[in-house]
Amino acid sequence: MPDARHPTDPLPRLDTLGLRALVFDLDGVVTSTARLHFGAWKALFDAYLETRDGPGFAPFTEADYMTLVDGRPRYEGVAKFLASRGIELPHGSPNDAPEAETVCGLGNRKNIHFNHLLTTQGAEVFPSSVRLIERLKAKGLAMAVNSSSRNCQRVLETTGLLPLFDAVVDGVYADEHGLPGKPQPETFLAAARLVGAEPATAAVFEDAVAGVRSARAGGFRLVVGIDRGAGRQALLDGGADVVVTDLGEFNLD
Structure with a gap:
């Protein structure tokens, strides 16, 4: 060290x-672009958790971003965050549709959010x-x-x-x-x-x-x-x- x-x-x-x-x-x-990535992850996970847990869900935070997804490959970040909330989903395939309730499906949905933010807000x-x-x-x-x-x-x-x-x-x-x-x-x-x-x-x-x-x-x-x-x-x-x-x-x- x-x-x-x-x-x-x-x-x-x-x-x-x-x-x-x-x-x-x-x-x-x-x-x-880290701010765009955080925004995309938050849009993804907050919507998913609200659908799953209802309006009392615990939102995705900056601490979650820094410790669980920042710097990691996208699908690994999805799995890490879900595991931190006690959620386990099938891994699926990189070809999964964004609507699929799989790790890859959620990761592909995050990419849609990111590209929207990149287009509208720029890097x-x-x-x-x-x-x-x-x-x-x-x-x-x-x-x-x-x-x-x-x-x-x-x-x-x-x-x-x-x-x-x-x-x-x-x-x-x-x-x-x-x-x-x-x-x-x-x-x-x-x-x-x-x-x-x-x-x-x-x-x-x-x-x-x-x-x-x-x-x-x-x-x-x-x-x-x-x-x-x-x-x-x-x-x-x-x-x-x-x-x-x-x-x-x-x-x-």
Whole structure:
């Protein structure tokens, strides 16, 4: 487990660590689509629970989002949340209709909610994250995205960020290649491999505890936690070497 950095300790300079590549989670790190994902999950689960339990149902909360679904593949997130409420459904198939009362059916229903929010509200980016990517890409570092979302490609295209990245590993790629999702390390390892980097020469940037655990299990040179709500200590306990609240805290001058 890495030592907890005191908040006043200087951050490491990313251009002096011998890194060849940086691997970024997307939601909550580069883009602020986490709010869209939370909204989509809440719309899904609140409607489902109200139908199942009646008007006195306990709603889906931000704490549920952070601890049970954030950073996980969609169907795994469905199963995790339902299990936390003592609900067990058949897994079903990814081809299930959104109306199906299966894990996959609910997951597909969540995707409809997310795409509606993405279309109507759009995705915002964190300018400081984009600046860091642009500055270090100009210094010759390779850039990759590792997102559990199957909507990753669409978000990158709609925000104009796709040209910044040399490789994208998302939920679609993971399914096609049979890779387990976070907190297992395989998707981060695949992203590094696609840009020709070993974990010992790559850094990972994550806002979810599951993602931090994934990167730590992969043996990456540096694991940076971005605290967008998961909590500094939770990210450190998960395996982050350092935790920041914004990537603008790194000195690139």
